[in-house]
Amino acid sequence: MFEAQDSHFEKRVRDSFARQEAMKTINASLEKVAAGEVTITMPYQRNLTQQHGFIHAGIVATILDSACGYAAFSLMPANAAVLTVEYKINLLAAAIGKKLSAYGHVIRSGRTITVCNGEVFAYDDKQDKKIVATMQSTIMAVFDREGVES
Amino acid sequence: MFEAQDSHFEKRVRDSFARQEAMKTINASLEKVAAGEVTITMPYQRNLTQQHGFIHAGIVATILDSACGYAAFSLMPANAAVLTVEYKINLLAAAIGKKLSAYGHVIRSGRTITVCNGEVFAYDDKQDKKIVATMQSTIMAVFDREGVES
Amino acid sequence: MFEAQDSHFEKRVRDSFARQEAMKTINASLEKVAAGEVTITMPYQRNLTQQHGFIHAGIVATILDSACGYAAFSLMPANAAVLTVEYKINLLAAAIGKKLSAYGHVIRSGRTITVCNGEVFAYDDKQDKKIVATMQSTIMAVFDREGVES
């Protein structure tokens, strides 16, 4: 549906993801990287839960924000850096199960602003999935800003 | 401005916070707990950053979501459990510095739905602060739902 | 995908829509009503524009909020009233053309809370369409509240 401006977009996304220390800390992995679409997965971990034993809403948002941000980044020119302007997330069901999978995809890609939607699914032992969160986010391409490399 | 229904609200908030494993993992501390207002702080940590070395937007949201959720929880009756329905966060500046402080406060408290606003500030070595994020969130009181204790 | 609890849902939605005076004022029409899905259209009107001659973002949101609200309402029991808790809308392109069409659909339907997504499309003279807005909204079923009839 979308065409990347930079043919090396997958390498660019994977290199940037590898620099996100937060992803290592929460054991998140970058799965699919396509033009305008990114999937990130994370196993259920007791040390990332809220008071009822569900994965904390903020952690659910962390993998989904990265999935949406990199979906946007995949369509940006090679010299762009990517920043999240804002996002909104609805928590639909308890984030509990074997693993979580966050899928971010671009709705509209502009020169400065990209808008993405995303969903997080929880998988149980039988690989059955249910939706646990949905996000709408606004991502910005930044050029030549100090401290913000592409 | 708000009056708590349950005089033991502070203990209830602190006990619940102590059960959030995610807060321990990111070294977040519960500071102020007042009726309708909660502050949570967290030191800057390299292992929670995104690709530019700023604290990841999702982690910024994690402490702010907890601050807003517990601000709402402080006004709920003793038998209520608290769940985040949704939130929206704008990232205003790079989340970098010595520590982050998240302040959540109730805008309107209803029987089922509570609406909160919140801000995250970054402090530098000289204790100067700047605003790095602002949130608007919708929190729900839940009663007698399996798996969701107060 | 969704099954209505109340077999008379379409009549219930159309009757309620007919009581929305705001819809008459902006010449909005209720098109499709299915279980969990509603479409509302509106001709382009100069008297609903912002300073550049585009339909005002708030008016775009007005038809999309109604589309999402009625999509949620279609799945509620016959004695429920419907209220919008909150919504978030991204404006993707200038809302200009021959007419606007707002499509609201349910993502998750709960006893109290329903979450919807929606899109507004602008049609030109040749019936080509482009997306102009996307919404994520939280809708609430209300029972026995004074002043809020089903």
Added chain:
Amino acid sequence: MFEAQDSHFEKRVRDSFARQEAMKTINASLEKVAAGEVTITMPYQRNLTQQHGFIHAGIVATILDSACGYAAFSLMPANAAVLTVEYKINLLAAAIGKKLSAYGHVIRSGRTITVCNGEVFAYDDKQDKKIVATMQSTIMAVFDREGVES
């Protein structure tokens, strides 16, 4: 708190507001215009209601979106045009009374992106007010874009 770059900001805001045909249609008036702060009021009107006789959430958002957009616009350079990127609104109470007053104010003003918060209050016959809505919005300065004049 904020200082305007363009000393003629008030005239610029009032001229642009006067070109918003939607504001005339809903009888909205521009009240206060200060650097980073705008108030817009609107009488209660039966022809702008939803099915329970409250002002439609979309119309509440229309005046608040304009208030926030013009609060942002007041701080932009003289050659900038203003567009709403997105907003999120929580409806807190029934929008009913004698009149509504929307107050938009800037939280952070950047070169491209401005973030605003806003509230709508309903006034009754005795000039008592209650809060009915709260918004968080993202506004963009646009330069030299065809069809979008300052």
